[in-house]
Amino acid sequence: MRRILEPGQIEAFAQRDIPRLRLPERTRVFSARAERLRGLGARGAIGESIGDYLHLIACIAEAQQRALTSSKARPPTPEQIAQARTFRMPLLQASSWAREDSWRRALAHLCDSVSALADVPASVRQACDRLLQMPREHLEARADALLGSRTEDIDVVTAPFIMAALQVHWVDLATTVAVEDVADLDVRGVCPLCGTSPVASIVRAEAPYHGLRYLHCALCSTEWHLVRVTCSHCMSTKGISYQSIEGAGESVRAECCDSCRTYRKIVYQEKDSLVEPVADDLASLQLDVLLGEAGYQRANGNPMLWQR
Ligand SMILES: [Zn+2]
Ligand SMILES: [Zn+2]
Secondary structure, three states, X not given: OOOOOOHHHHHHHOHHHOOOEEOOOOOOHHHHHXXXXXXXXXXXXXXXXXXXXXXXXXXXXXXXXXXXXXXXXXXXXXXXXXXXXXXXXOOOOOOOOOOOOHHHHHHHHHHHHHHOOOOOOHHHHHHHHHHHHOOHHHHHXXXXXXXXXXXXXXXXXXXXXXXXXXXXXXXXXXXOOOHHHOOOOOOOOOOOOOOOOEEEEEEOOOOOOOOOEEEEEOOOOOEEEOOOOOOOOOOXXXXXXXXXXXXXXXXXXXXXXXXXXXXXXXXXXXXXXXXXXXXXXXXXXXHHHHHHHOOOEEOOOEOOEOOO
C-alpha cells in the first residue's frame, strides 16, 4: 500500500535539500518594502489614519535603502564565526553585538529625510528633532532597550526611527556573511543570525524556495525555514488554524495556535508576488483586531509599530 504524505511530512523528509536560510538582498530589501507599503496604502481599503502611517513608514523605508547604500559594516571576524558555530549561537546576536557608530549616522539620515517631507505631522517632526539632538549615550540606551525588548523603557514615538536605523545596521552586517557562516540553532523560533524574533512568515513562490515557508527576522530581514503548519512560537504542529479577513484576499492569513493561543501572520507569494512580511503585517491591523476578539495574542509586535 502506498503511503500518502501530508505537505508538512514531505517537507520534513526533504529537509536536507531545503535551503535553510535566505539572507537579505542588500540592493532592494528596504526599497521593496517601501513599494509594497505604498501599494497597500493606495488600495483604499484601509482607514485614513493607517494609510497615513503606511505612507510615513514607506518614506522611512526609502531613507533606509539610501542609508544602507552608503554604509559599510565591519564583517564578523573568523574567530567570531568559529565561536558562534561551536556554541550554536547567533553570529550577530542583537543584544550583545558591538554596534558601530554608523547606525547613528543612519538614524540621523532617516530623521533628516522625514523632517524634510512637506506633509509630515508636527508630532513626527518633533520626534525627529528630539532624536537629532539626543546625546549619544541616550540613543545607545534606547537602542539597548529596543534590542533587549525592555518594553517599559521604550518611547513609542521615537522607537520606529531607532529600530529602522538598527535594521539598516543589521542588514548591512547580514550581507557581509555567507550562509555557511551561520550555525543552525537548537531554537527554531529566533533568527539564527541575530537572535531576534520573526515578525511574520512568508511562503515563497520563486525557485529554489518554491512552496517553502520562511520566518522573517524583524531586525536583519534574514529568513529561515520552518516546516508549514507549525506554530512559530511554541513549535506545536497540532491545533493550527488559519484566519483571514473576509473579502481581503488570501495573500495574508494568521497562523493561529490553540496550544499557546498566539498567532503570527503568514503571507503567500503565490497569491500576490509583491507580499513583504513587515509591510503586509503592518497593513493588516484589521486581522489583529479580529484575532484579539477571538482570544489570540500576537506572538510579537511589528518592528515599526510599538505599543505599551
Ligand atoms: Zn535577524
Ligand atoms: Zn503555539
